[in-house]
Structure formats: structure tokens, C-alpha cells
Amino acid sequence: MTTLEASAKTLSLTKFMAGDFKSDLKPIWCPGCGDFGVVTAITRALANIGRAPHEIAFVSGIGCSSRIPGYTTAYGFNTVHGRSLPIAQGIKLANPELLVLVASGDGDGFSIGGGHVAHAVRRNIDITYIVMDNQIYGLTKGQLSPTSSRGRKTVTSSFGSIEDPVNPLLYVMGYGASYVAQGTPADMTGLAKIIEEGIRFPGFAFINVQSPCVTYGMEDQQLKAHKTNMQSLESIGHDPSDRAKATELAREYGTKLYTGVLYRNPNPPSTYGQGVIERHDALKKSAVPRHEILNRFKPSN
């Protein structure tokens, strides 16, 4: 048994608490920011999952939300604005043993990095994508975001926005995502549950978190309003395996705050990682020993 295997064995017997996944760093977020709740929900989910901190890679882009890896105990990767998804996919493919989480925000995920979402969905690599959607650019002090509603006044839309927002739920549903859920820190138990379920889901999992911005957010986007307005999908009798119904409900993004699992593919499609393994098995026999790799360029007489 190698040292690593021995330590893995010890660790597998260890039970983790949510606190084991928090770090000593003090968040730079404004007091009352929704992201505090998100980090708590994530650490609770990780404690239930039971993987050790060193087996977790936590990737983020840029923005308030993307500070999250610093506030957790895991291998943190605070990357380039908008690029957390491709980086996370590279990590997972290079080491499929790792649990790979991605944190992003509405600007990072659906504006500057929006082009990667469709491809992450269709590639279906087994990672969990958590977007903290607050409908504003908070870190740069209150500019219009891709999910800001039409008419929204911000420092870059003084007269009100004349653009329609992106609908993150419909967007990923449209590209065929197999696990789509939405939560809010106003319901911590529910949020931790959909994150845990997303991590356990075999394939790309998308979780949109309505995470209020206390500084630049609107009154009706705060936790207090969420508590009043949120409606659990379970309570309205939604069947998460019903793709057509899920798509219909996704259209109500921006007008209704549904929480819970919107869509869970009852027959999860094969992941990219599985395809890679099958390809390796099929091609292994055509590999030549290392000292023969240049034989095709040699005299064959």
C-alpha cells in the first residue's frame, strides 16, 4: 500500500463536517451578501458527500462570487474572467478522480464567459457549475449585468436598460443540460440539497443560485423578498423528469422564483469522460512501445 493509498484509507474513515471545508480567510463580501449563504450551503453539501479536501478542485472566474474558493478548504483555482468552465473541464479530464466544482456569477458565466456554457453542456463532463446570479456587476460597483431586467437603472443604464436579460435556466435547458436546479440562500436546506444532488449527478450539473447583492441589488431581490416569493417546485407538484414542463417553467425566470430541481434527466447520457475511457480501451492496442514511436518515419527496408 502506498502512502497515498494509506492516507486515503484513513481519510475514507473520516467523517467531515461543514466547518472542515471552510478556510480561515475573511470574506471581502459586504455584510449580508447572499454569497455567505452559498459558501455555507456548499460546505454542507461537501460534508455530506464525504470526499477529503485534497480530492476537491474548486474553480472560479472573476467577480464577487469567484472569491469563493478562497473561503473554502480545497484546491482553489481563481482563474481568468469568464474561463472557469474550460479550466474546470481540463482539470476533470486530466484527473477524473477529482471532484470538480465551479463557481461563477451572472456576468462571469453568462456574459464574458457565456460562449463556454453551451459547450460545457453538450460536452457533458462530470463537473458541477454553481452560478451566483445577482443581476448586477457588484465587484465593479453596480453596472448592468446580462441577467438585469429590462428597464433596470444602473450606473451604465442611467435611463433604464433597453435589453432583455439572458434566461440562464432556459439557456442551459436549450442546450440539453441533464441536471438543472435553482436555489436561494433564503432556503439554506434546499440550497445545500440541490448542490449535493448536483455533485452526485453523473455529468454536467447546473445550479442557478439567486444570491442577493445587498449593495446594488433591488429591494425585491433581497433575502426577505425571496422568503416571501420563493416557491418550491416540489410544492407545486413538478416532476423533474418532465423536460417539456421544466422548459415551460424555466420561461418564468425573472417573474417567478422557483426553487429545487427543475430538470433531472432520468436516463443520464454518457459523459465525455466515459467516452475518453472507451476510446482509450479501443486504441490501447494500436499504441507502439516508446522506442518504436518514430518507426513510421524510418527506412522500412
Added chain:
Amino acid sequence: MSNATEAVSSSGGAQKVSRINEVVIRIAGNSQDGIQAIGGFLARLAGRSEQEVMTFMTIPSTISGGPSIFQVRVGSGEVLTAGDDADVLLCFYQHSYEGHINSLKKKGIVLYDSDHVVPKEEWLSDYHHVGIPISSLTVEAIGGTAKDKGKNIYSLGLIARMFDLNVPKLEKLLGERFGGKDVSILNNALAAFHAGYANSPSNVVETFQITDSQKKDGHQVVMNGNEAIGYGLIAAGVRFGAGYPITPWTDIMELLRRELPKYGGSFIQCEDEIASVSMALGASYAGRVAVTGSSGPGISLKTEAIGWAVMAEMPLIVINVQRGGPSTGMPTNIEQSDLNIAINGGHGDAPRVVLAPANVEDCFYMAIEAVNIARKYNTPVFFLTDQGIATRIEAFTEPNLEKVCQDISPDLTPVASHKPYDLAAKDGVTPHVKPGTRILDGKYPIATGLEHDEYGHPSGSPKVHMLQNAKRRKKLQALGATLPLPKIYGPSEGNILLVGWGSTEGPIREAVDRFRAAGDSVSAIHLRHVNPLPNGLENIFSGFNHVFVVEMNDEGLYGIGQLGTILRARYADAKIQGINKTDGLTWKVKEIVELVKAKAGK
């Protein structure tokens, strides 16, 4: 062709047979004629006959069609370039004939398809014209509609006869190329080849034999620069890559997508250039030294992420097969105008390593060197080639693969503690601990693009920024101190020193040979490590009155080109001057000779 002596033709013909040391053959046609295939066969045959070989080609940037050439130079002595002027011009069309007759030596042989080419009266006395109805004879040999597919192979037969080439070896090469599911394809190719070989044009007065090379020890391998890079990376243990299609980088991507899965690796074709550099960085972070690459605009798109790799100290290989720029530029042209972006591209102070292989063999070994530098110093490494080296076929001694192949699978042995940005580390070099590694003190680092303390925690402290900037700089300076000085080609003192980098080593050395043969005092050095530069170049420069930096890029606002500007800035020596061009073609030896004369005469 040189050193003609008479010998007996093994093909039993009655013509005079001359023994020659080398020959330059230029094949001109359209890109769909398969002229690259003829050139490739000739180059590979030469390699298998232990002869030296070098090729040069141009392709149009169209999907199909457009004028195209392939030039191959085969010799028994040292072959440095594909040759300035051809001994034989094979041309399929009037435009190939008229467009390339100038590249033929006076009294050279022009072998033309008389179905399409009408010789010009005024050129008949200057060149030896041999007209053969190649198109109709190909139809006669293999029938029907196949003429466009077969006339290249028919012509290969003609050339094989003219140069008394080894027929069994060529047949074997044809078998390797065309032997597939459909046996009729190979049979057609062989029929075309033999019909060409059997054609003995009445006005060919002489055939040739290339003397065997004596100097080779061991077997040769024959490949182009892109193949050498691809297999160099595989030998180096690289098992992950990501890229996006763009000419001329795409060939390497295609090769790696085909080969890496056989060795348990993956190469992902991404949605865009930024995703591909990002995905490669993710894989590098996870413990695989990953490769990405591109050309032209694709490199510009990757620069932000490369700056991140510098900041987060991640190993990464970035292959840049340069093309003419800026913007979409000249996609299939040869240019060396990406040195500045390779060294400085992106915002902020972001030192990274830049390597530039000088020839095809170098592509193989430097790919391994690039991987080892990236791993040791945890830095992105730019690998600069260009179209000239990417598609050029050369023969070189087979590498000792048992010795050079390495396994770089990640080591996940637990560590007691880890500071990825440890400021006390010797020379600023810190190891990369991969995710999956248990850190016993429980302090897990962050890899980040924000300025950071020793654990990677974000820091806004100006003092930390200065110290971390110094760390990133010092590790490259430490690398620079280990780099060997380039060997001087020619005496170490004299009038003129030519300085080159990348794919231009051959023509620069041949220019030195010509100067020295004429009694001029000219030497050359070739820089393969361009950032950091090896220390001590000033000691070489001090031995010469002039230092001319020969580059295929624009002279720039201050008239000294891209590398020239860097050398001038570092050594503050006004004798450093630039010799530059951007005509999209590799240097001809005579161009260098003329420009050096003009510059030195000033």
C-alpha cells in the same frame, strides 16, 4: 547539380549517366495536383537512402486549387536549405511554366506537360526543354477519369528514371501511402508510376545518379517540423492538449488528436482559442504538462490566459506556428513576426520562456526541452516555429528513444505543507503540488491571477507585489544562466556576424559559406533560446565589426526588426542592425548575401 562523372545506369538505358552530389527539383502546378505528394515521396526516398534532404513548399490559402509549388533538394553532402535555384523544373500548366522558369538555373531542365504547356521561343536556348504529354499518357496508363489523380505519380516515375532512383524503395513508399482497403488505388498508382518510369523521352540526353552519403551513422528518420514537434511532445510525456483549428498550426493538432488517445491521453478540440488555452491550463494544474497552440490571431486571443499562467506559475506549452500578420494577415506565408507577442504579449510584467527551434531535428528535441523547462520552472513556454519549418521535410539521425522518452505522470505523494509562491525559494523556483495531493497541515493553496501571498491568498500589498514580481523574474534569470551560448558558425572574430533565430538557420549558414568561399569575413550565430537569452552574447559580438540580425519580419519603426530591437536594448550597441523582409517566402541565400553586402557597404 555538381561534380558530374560518368557511371553506368542501373536501369540499363543507353544514355549518358552522370554522378551528381545534389539536385534541386521544383514541382509547380495547382494545389489539387498532388505535387506535395511527389515532393514528399522524393524527400522520404532520400531519407531512406541516407541522403540529406530539405524541402520547401508554398500552398494557397484556398480550400482547393490555386498555384502551388514543392521544391526538394537532395544531396550527399550537407544540405542546409531547399536551394535558391532549381536544376529541374517540372511544370503542369502554362502558368506554372511561366511563373517558375525564373527559379530554374540557366541550362537547367524544364520538364513540362505538353498537353497544357506551350514552350516560349525566347526561353528555348536558355533552358533544356523536355515536353511530355503527361496528362494524356496518364490517362492511357490508368484510364478514364483518373488523370488528375495520377499525373503526379506518373511524373514521379519520370523523375525516378531521370535520376536513377531506387524503384523497389519507391514502390514500397507508394504501398505505404496508397495501400488501404481498396487495392485498385494502389494498383493504379503503381501503373501510373511504371508508365512514367518506362517513358524514355527521346530528347533526354542524360540521366543522373546521386552519390551515396558516407557520413551517416545509424538510421535516419524523415519527417516535417510539425511531425517532429508532435512526436517530441509525445516522447516528452505530454498526454493532454487542447486547441482550435487555424492554419498552419492545425497539422499538429490533428496529429495529437490521432496519437494521444493511443497513449492514454486526450486532445480536445475546443469551442474557441480561449477555451483551448484555458482547458490546457486546467490540465496542467491537475498535473499534466499540457499543450495548446495556434497561429496568428489565435495567439492574440490566448494572451490573457498566458498572463494568468505566468501569475499563477503554471506549466504550459504554447506552440505558435507563425504566419504573416497582423490580423488575418497572410495565413499561408512564412513570417517571424510573433517574437514580440511571444515575449511580451499581454498586460503587466509577465516573463515567460520563448524557444525557437532552428530545424526539424531541433523541433523534436526542443519540444522535450520545452516540457522540462515548463515543469521545472512552472512557467508557460512559447515554442515559435513558422510555415517554413512546419512543412519542411528533413532527414536526421534517429533519436535514442529509450533514452529521451519520459513519463511525467503526476506525483500525488502527500506533502507536509506547501507554499506555492514561497518567497524564500532558491532562484524563485517553487514546485507545483497537484490537486489530489494531501497536504498534511491542512492548508490548501489557491492558484490565482490576483497578486497573492505565499499561499496564493489575494494580497493588495505593494511590497508583496514587488517581491512576487521579483520571484517571477528571478526564476527566468536563473534559467538564462543555465543556457549554453550558441556555437559560432565560422571563426569567432571577423568583420560581420549574422544573428538569426528559428527556421532561418539553413540559409544564413549557406550565406556564410558563400561569403567565406569568396574570401569575406562573415560568421553566424543562431539563437534557439530567445527569452531568456543566454548570458554572454556580448563577448561574441565584441569579436565583430558588424552584427546583423537576419529576420523575416518588418524592420519596424526604428529599422532593426524584432530580435534586433531586443538585442540593441540589452547591449546598447549601435553596430547591431537589422536585415529584414516580409515577402512571405523563406530566405534565399542570395537575398541574404545581397542585403548583407548593401548594409556593410554603407
